[in-house]
Amino acid sequence: MTVPGAVEIIRQLSTAVPPDVLIGAGTVTDEETAKQVIEAGAAFVVGPVLNLGVVSVCKSRDIAVMPGCYTPTEILTAWNAGADIIKVFPATSLGPKYFKDLRGPSPTFG
DSSP states (O other): OOSTTHHHHHHHHHHHSOTTOOOEEOSOOSHHHHHHHHHHTOSEEEOSSOOHHHHHHHHHTTOEEEOEEOSHHHHHHHHHHTOSSOEESSOTTTOHHHHHHHHTTOGGGO
8 A cells, every 4th residue: 555546556457457366455554445455356455564453344355364463462363353364574573483483382373
């Protein structure tokens, strides 16, 4: 959603591409934007943060949702809310050891 006119671009692309091409929306941080991009044709929604309202909007419309999470609490909360994929964000400062450490106490994180 950092590109000006992103919703309209999604609308145009979703009708112009073959059916096996999925158009998604990124940097979705609120419920209203999630509704707009889904109505425009987004097949999945990605966010930089965990917003349970966005997860709920996507799940109620059978749209894949990938919230951004940083802490184990956020990751588990997103998973329990029905997130399809968890985007650990920002992950560049964490490195592979963070993921190994998460996996240790909980198979849910594997």
